[in-house]
Amino acid sequence: EVQILESGGGSVQPGGSLRLSCAASGFTFTSHAMNWVRQAPGEGLEWVSGISGTGASTYYADSVKGRFTISRDNSRNTLYLQMNSLRAEDTAIYFCARELVVVAATQLDHWGQGTLVTVSS
Amino acid sequence: QSVLTQPPSVSAAPGQKVTISCSGSSSNIGNNHVSWYQQFPGTAPKLLIYDNYKRPSGIPDRFSASKSGTSATLGIAGLQTGDEADYYCGTWDSSLSAGVFGTGTKVTVL
Numbered sequence: 312e313v314q315i316l317e318s319g320g321g322s323v324q325p326g327g328s329l330r331l332s333c334a335a336s337g338f339t340f341t342s343h344a345m346n347w348v349r350q351a352p353g354e355g356l357e358w359v360s361g362i363s364g365t366g367a368s369t370y371y372a373d374s375v376k377g378r379f380t381i382s383r384d385n386s387r388n389t390l391y392l393q394m395n396s397l398r399a400e401d402t403a404i405y406f407c408a409r410e411l412v413v414v415a416a417t418q419l420d421h422w423g424q425g426t427l428v429t430v431s432s
Numbered sequence: 433q434s435v436l437t438q439p440p441s442v443s444a445a446p447g448q449k450v451t452i453s454c455s456g457s458s459s460n461i462g463n464n465h466v467s468w469y470q471q472f473p474g475t476a477p478k479l480l481i482y483d484n485y486k487r488p489s490g491i492p493d494r495f496s497a498s499k500s501g502t503s504a505t506l507g508i509a510g511l512q513t514g515d516e517a518d519y520y521c522g523t524w525d526s527s528l529s530a531g532v533f534g535t536g537t538k539v540t541v542l
Contacts, residue, residue, distance in 0.1 A: 358522070372530050416524050417523055419479060
């Protein structure tokens with residue numbers, strides 16, 4: 312059974328940093344690209360970042376480019392999102408989601424339950 | 433601001449059919465596969481459709497989808513009260529080298 316579990320969310324002041332983790336199990340981790348998708352309170356889905364199965368290719372939304380870094384440790388079946396220079400508008404539930412295929416295509420077949428990030432002074 | 437446009441809401445009586453449109457451009461829908469997601473309040477999205485029209489196992493055939501040019505459509509037939517949720521389209525944008533989602537549509541069963 313595919314399982315995806317995010318952790319690392321919490322409250323942080325503007326300008327601060329957080330690192331989200333996503334532990335995956337039940338499938339061959341390297342055979343799937345992985346993504347972070349967020350949802351601000353009362354808002355729609357926003358794709359944040361994606362990474363290929365090998366980790367060689369990474370992609371970012373313009374809204375987080377230069378501030379967030381996606382990475383994966385295939386030996387630990389874990390995805391990460393390092394978030395720096397956080398802003399109030401980064402406040403959202405962050406979902407980790409598995410791509411159907413090894414490359415980024417935004418066809419996300421398994422999702423975690425999400426972890427809440429709150430940026431406030 | 434999303435690059436894929438959906439109607440904010442659609443509604444119909446139980447048993448009827450609704451369709452949700454998703455409008456994009458040649459850099460996204462026009463040249464990439466479209467997926468559709470269902471989301472209930474307080475829960476994670478669930479994949480309904482991938483590769484424009486394919487249904488994952490367990491998704492009833494009441495849910496159907498198609499793509500034409502730079503637009504895609506999700507249909508829900510035999511509407512049930514349990515279908516009340518938010519629905520999102522998604523795809524890759526080759527110009528942005530980024531994923532994109534639609535603005536979301538709330539389905540209401542009258």
